[in-house]
Amino acid sequence: MKLTTLLTSSVTVIFAAGAFAAGPVKLLNVSYDPTRELYQNYNAAFAKYWKTKTGVDVQIAQSHGGSGAQARSVLDGLQADVVTLALAYDIDVLAEKGKLLPANWQTRLPNGSTPYTSTIVFLVRKGNPKKIKDWDDLVRPGVGVITPNPKTSGGARWAYLGAWGYALKKNGGDQNKAQDFVKRVYKNVPVLDAGARGSTTTFVQRGIGDVLLAWENEAFLAVNELGKDKFEVVVPSISILAEPPVAVVDKVAAKRGTTEIAKAYLEYLYSEEGQEIAAKNFYRPRSEKIFAKYANQFSKISLFTIDELFGGWTKTQKTHFADGGTFDQIYTPGA
Amino acid sequence: MQAVFKKRSILPGFWPSFSYTTLYLTLIVLIPLSAVFLKSFSVTWAQFLRSVTAPPVLAAYRLSFGASLVAGAISTIVGFLVAWVLVRYEFHGKAIADALVDLPFALPTAVAGIALTSLYTEGGWLGRYLTPLGIKVAFTPLGVIVALIFIGLPFVIRSVQPVLEDADQELEEAAASLGASRWQTFYKVILPMTRPALLTGFALAFARALGEYGSVIFISGNLPMKTQIAPLLIVAKLEQYDYAGATAIAVVMLVTSFLLLLGINGLQRRSARFLERAR
Numbered sequence: 001m002k003l004t005t006l007l008t009s010s011v012t013v014i015f016a017a018g019a020f021a022a023g024p025v026k027l028l029n030v031s032y033d034p035t036r037e038l039y040q041n042y043n044a045a046f047a048k049y050w051k052t053k054t055g056v057d058v059q060i061a062q063s064h065g066g067s068g069a070q071a072r073s074v075l076d077g078l079q080a081d082v083v084t085l086a087l088a089y090d091i092d093v094l095a096e097k098g099k100l101l102p103a104n105w106q107t108r109l110p111n112g113s114t115p116y117t118s119t120i121v122f123l124v125r126k127g128n129p130k131k132i133k134d135w136d137d138l139v140r141p142g143v144g145v146i147t148p149n150p151k152t153s154g155g156a157r158w159a160y161l162g163a164w165g166y167a168l169k170k171n172g173g174d175q176n177k178a179q180d181f182v183k184r185v186y187k188n189v190p191v192l193d194a195g196a197r198g199s200t201t202t203f204v205q206r207g208i209g210d211v212l213l214a215w216e217n218e219a220f221l222a223v224n225e226l227g228k229d230k231f232e233v234v235v236p237s238i239s240i241l242a243e244p245p246v247a248v249v250d251k252v253a254a255k256r257g258t259t260e261i262a263k264a265y266l267e268y269l270y271s272e273e274g275q276e277i278a279a280k281n282f283y284r285p286r287s288e289k290i291f292a293k294y295a296n297q298f299s300k301i302s303l304f305t306i307d308e309l310f311g312g313w314t315k316t317q318k319t320h321f322a323d324g325g326t327f328d329q330i331y332t333p334g335a
Numbered sequence: 336m337q338a339v340f341k342k343r344s345i346l347p348g349f350w351p352s353f354s355y356t357t358l359y360l361t362l363i364v365l366i367p368l369s370a371v372f373l374k375s376f377s378v379t380w381a382q383f384l385r386s387v388t389a390p391p392v393l394a395a396y397r398l399s400f401g402a403s404l405v406a407g408a409i410s411t412i413v414g415f416l417v418a419w420v421l422v423r424y425e426f427h428g429k430a431i432a433d434a435l436v437d438l439p440f441a442l443p444t445a446v447a448g449i450a451l452t453s454l455y456t457e458g459g460w461l462g463r464y465l466t467p468l469g470i471k472v473a474f475t476p477l478g479v480i481v482a483l484i485f486i487g488l489p490f491v492i493r494s495v496q497p498v499l500e501d502a503d504q505e506l507e508e509a510a511a512s513l514g515a516s517r518w519q520t521f522y523k524v525i526l527p528m529t530r531p532a533l534l535t536g537f538a539l540a541f542a543r544a545l546g547e548y549g550s551v552i553f554i555s556g557n558l559p560m561k562t563q564i565a566p567l568l569i570v571a572k573l574e575q576y577d578y579a580g581a582t583a584i585a586v587v588m589l590v591t592s593f594l595l596l597l598g599i600n601g602l603q604r605r606s607a608r609f610l611e612r613a614r
Contacts, residue, residue: 068574093576149557151571191474191556194567198553201449206456322575323389331559332390 024057025261030080032067032154032244033197034218038281039084045277046268050261058261066195067154074100074249081253081262084246086154088112089313091247101250114243115269116283119303120155120162122234123203123212123219130210134236135166137211139184144209148199149192150320150327156196157321159213162240164320165309169238183330204231215242216298217282241303368589375582386583391559392568395584398476399545399565400591406483407541411533413484414491414540421492422499436492439485444549451482452554474556479564482550487540494536498529527610534603538596545592 043060067086148156167181193199203212253259275285279294310316455472510520548566555562572581
């Protein structure tokens, strides 16, 4: 079976450094793609904190992949003590289909169990030759927009909803006008890569398109790593507040006897140190104090949430991304 | 029980080897495939039909089967040529050329996809010369075919090569001395000898192309209704936790390819029998 090989091989497991003393407690954090650097830093910090506090060594393994694929692995039996995924829908599925954690999991930690947030911004070529300033510029003829396929990429769903939300707010909540606007954006999309990293490659390495709709943290990472002389981040007037949630997988943690430490692991994300690590990795911290400290890094932008405009993930998934949803309608001939 | 088998073989060891074959096929092929079928049976017939006849799915089937057939056919023709050169001519670097043939087998397909895409995009090494001519390869069905040829070619070469190596060159000489033109020698002597191997190579290349995912998703662009292959739709369905819908698409692909392969194998057996009689 080709597919399963692909899925398992895309899951890379990296063991956190340190804490290799005899019989350390082992924890598996199943996460999505762009959090690799964030959790490498955080795991080291948490291991140190936990050792000082309790004297127990903890060894944290990370697994990264597409958010949906990762959730499916856990659903199929991957022994994840905690999951830190791109959207609440993927954890909802673990609760609904797998009964691995209670349905009200989002109420167990502050801020709807999302210790850090991000948003969708635009990455453009140096000097912004096409003068792309806001969502309106994406529908201009001749502007190439690069974004992954929302059917296969969690990040792409946030971008899609960002465009939709912008048009909703601009047109006084008119859903038809919003749908028309999003349709015009996707008319300018020449390639729909399967995942967010694929789109970044298309835009950065192949030089295709004029603007990449990207996670804020990915956009900053791209600019910092590939050179400020090649790309610029453009922040639109308004965008969506992307809330990547975290949760303890109760059933697995109970079985492995790691409930206490798994809980502490997620709670520490809200601590000053945890928040600071998030900010350093270009995630917007929830803590106002830390946010103020890094304020010049995050541009001021008006953000709307998915609950405000779309009524939560389960409903959004059904309306927009399920078969026959608004995304499919864009490509239905004659519609 | 004896009646099930065509005739009793005089070779010893029939039962152990036959049992092993059955066990092996069951464990490795039949059980996983039955799981696919069972999963798709968890929906009603109407839901099944709706999943597999939705316009994007039909478009994806057309692309997957069409591109795989075209790529298989091109691989067969080009593969024959390459095998011919590798068997019949002596040249410097032949050993290296021979080893290069297997490389697409070993290369992770995603690497192949990324490399091909870089070559054929508008600014790529090849793309920059093709674009002014109006030929677009990357992010079109043509790009899908290019990727599928890349992964399918070795199957044809490796199927045909041993047959050409074993072929009696005296037969060609005899044909020539009997007054056959070069074309007649090819058409009446060489082609019938290699036809079963060519068919095998085509079947392998076609089947491999149909299931290919890694390389194609990079070069196809994945635009719904235009350049989405069926395996990508399966992944998209899984992303929505629609396991039954995903397996429904897979079942249609499995049944269709099984019938196609059965037909090709039939053709191949017929040309092999023809060859037996001719000797």
